[in-house]
Amino acid sequence: MGSRRSRLELIFDILLAIQNKGGRIKPTHLMYKSNLSHKLLNMYMEELIGKELIAVQEEFHKKREAPVKTILLTEKGSVFLAEYRRMREFTDAFGL
Amino acid sequence: MYQLFFTPSWFNGYDLVFEGISLIVALLIAGYSWKIYCMSHENRYGYFSLAFILIGLSLALKMFTYGVLYFGSLREVVATALSPVTGTGLEFADLFYRAAFFLQMVGLLGAWLLIFFVSQKSRERLHNFYEVSQITLFVYLILLISFVSNFNYTAFYLTCAVIMGLTVLNYYKNYLNTKRNNNAFLVMIAFLFVLLSNISFIFVFLWESMYVAGEVFLLIGFLMLLYAYRKVRRS
Numbered sequence: 001m002g003s004r005r006s007r008l009e010l011i012f013d014i015l016l017a018i019q020n021k022g023g024r025i026k027p028t029h030l031m032y033k034s035n036l037s038h039k040l041l042n043m044y045m046e047e048l049i050g051k052e053l054i055a056v057q058e059e060f061h062k063k064r065e066a067p068v069k070t071i072l073l074t075e076k077g078s079v080f081l082a083e084y085r086r087m088r089e090f091t092d093a094f095g096l
Numbered sequence: 097m098y099q100l101f102f103t104p105s106w107f108n109g110y111d112l113v114f115e116g117i118s119l120i121v122a123l124l125i126a127g128y129s130w131k132i133y134c135m136s137h138e139n140r141y142g143y144f145s146l147a148f149i150l151i152g153l154s155l156a157l158k159m160f161t162y163g164v165l166y167f168g169s170l171r172e173v174v175a176t177a178l179s180p181v182t183g184t185g186l187e188f189a190d191l192f193y194r195a196a197f198f199l200q201m202v203g204l205l206g207a208w209l210l211i212f213f214v215s216q217k218s219r220e221r222l223h224n225f226y227e228v229s230q231i232t233l234f235v236y237l238i239l240l241i242s243f244v245s246n247f248n249y250t251a252f253y254l255t256c257a258v259i260m261g262l263t264v265l266n267y268y269k270n271y272l273n274t275k276r277n278n279n280a281f282l283v284m285i286a287f288l289f290v291l292l293s294n295i296s297f298i299f300v301f302l303w304e305s306m307y308v309a310g311e312v313f314l315l316i317g318f319l320m321l322l323y324a325y326r327k328v329r330r331s
Contacts, residue, residue: 007136086329089279090325090328092270093282093283094324095270096144
């Protein structure tokens with residue numbers, strides 16, 4: 001089993017999971033892709049929404065007759081992903 | 097008589113330019129590492145940033161002290177400005193110069209040790225007590241070596257060379273662990289040039305031109321660090 005992910009690594013995994021799904025994903029899929037518990041994911045999602053790295057869209061689903069949530073990656077979120085990749089490259093290069 | 101500097105006269109001033117370039121590179125790396133520290137709050141980035149700030153300060157101090165020695169006009173201005181400290185007849189100038197040299201050495205030794213400390217990949221991030229004990233040991237060694245080096249500069253460059261040798265080994269391991277990452281390779285070679293620089297400075301007492309070789313190697317090392325840094329920022 002790998003070591004515990006840091007806070008930034010968790011945020012990166014969440015945003016990357018959304019990006020890999022074309023920039024929009026359902027909460028349940030995100031939970032599985034980012035390998036987080038429901039409680040932890042909700043906690044991080046609140047933070048990410050507050051920082052405008054993601055947005056939540058609700059659409060009314062005709063068949064289910066209930067609103068369906070979709071998580072969207074914002075422009076700011078994309079920028080963060082690119083910056084994090086640079087930070088990781090810096091860390092690898094300088095042996096940190 | 098205590099020899100103040102070993103620069104061949106034709107090289108006067110060029111070493112200051114080289115150090116100015118290295119100073120800028122050091123500050124760029126320190127700045128980016130600090131930015132990462134502010135985001136991640138992981139101590140290793142803070143230590144790395146501090147290391148390069150210390151390098152920058154040390155280089156700046158060296159540029160100032162050597163500039164005063166090389167250029168008469170600057171020497172006169174500084175002598176006037178610092179006469180309360182150095183005395184009207186410059187009777188305390190030697191002490192003042194030794195203090196500046198001491199601070200240079202403390203800065204540079206501290207920086208190399210910090211980089212060595214950070215480049216050692218521990219499985220778990222160091223626990224606070226272990227960090228404090230290691231840092232205390234390093235501070236003691238830095239002060240001891242810097243004090244001794246005031247009487248024999250070879251001790252300083254020999255210590256730096258040993259630390260850099262171990263650091264290069266750490267970066268070689270890092271290069272292998274990152275699956276032969278190109279940027280990791282560049283950083284390893286950069287520190288190898290810094291090692292060669294320190295080895296050259298050890299032998300300045302034999303040939304003055306070893307000082308030039310040392311300065312050139314140091315510049316090459318920092319230029320390689322700059323190139324690696326630019327590659328990372330543009331990725």
